Amino acid sequence: MNKDEYIKTLERRVEEYEAAIADMTAPIIPSIVPKTILVPITGLLMAERFEKITVKILNYIKDHDVEFAIIDFTDITIDRIERMCLVELGQQIKNLTESINLMGVKPYFVGMTPQLIKEIVLSGIELNAETHATFQAALMHLMKINKLVFQKI
Numbered sequence: 001m002n003k004d005e006y007i008k009t010l011e012r013r014v015e016e017y018e019a020a021i022a023d024m025t026a027p028i029i030p031s032i033v034p035k036t037i038l039v040p041i042t043g044l045l046m047a048e049r050f051e052k053i054t055v056k057i058l059n060y061i062k063d064h065d066v067e068f069a070i071i072d073f074t075d076i077t078i079d080r081i082e083r084m085c086l087v088e089l090g091q092q093i094k095n096l097t098e099s100i101n102l103m104g105v106k107p108y109f110v111g112m113t114p115q116l117i118k119e120i121v122l123s124g125i126e127l128n129a130e131t132h133a134t135f136q137a138a139l140m141h142l143m144k145i146n147k148l149v150f151q152k153i
Contacts, residue, residue: 026053028060033142035067038135042075050092054099061103069100070138074111086119093120097129106130108138 001009029038039057043049057069081089093109100107107129112120120127132138143149 026056028057031068031070031139031142033068033139033146033148035065036070036139036142037061037064037066037068038070038072040072040075040135045076045081045089047088047092050089050096054092054096057096058099058103061100061105066105068106068108068142070108070110070135070142071096072111072135073109073113073116074135076111076116077113078115086116087123087125089116090120090123090125094125094127097127101128108132108142110135110138 026039026041029040030036031038037060039053041053057071060066061069078086097107097109109127109129109131111134112131130138130141132141
């Protein structure tokens with residue numbers, strides 16, 4: 001194998017590893033609430049990665065019967081945002097919100113840190129999404145509006 005072939009092989013492997021990491025760090029999980037998905041976002045967050053997560057969510061919505069998407073930012077703290085300012089992250093979140101809404105799905109955001117919330121508010125970005133402090137709170141809200149209850153068996 002010559003040098004150019006070796007480099008191309010390494011580049012393909014890097015792309016495969018990046019795709020695998022993207023799948024692991026933003027899995028799309030069907031919820032116990034019908035037609036609801038949970039997307040916990042973990043790991044370092046960069047603009048390019050956030051765009052890939054957005055595309056992944058939109059493709060999933062296109063291929064499945066989804067009414068509600070809960071996007072969980074619990075793991076995203078200031079030190080997890082790499083080469084991306086909070087205002088830029090706020091804009092990315094707004095783009096995600098508008099995209100999900102355009103697909104007829106209601107977005108819910110949970111687990112946002114006070115710093116992220118502050119930057120979104122100060123930057124004047126308006127999110128057309130419902131927010132809850134925790135995933136549990138969002139799920140309980142969705143259960144209530146869908147008239148679902150837990151029962152002992």
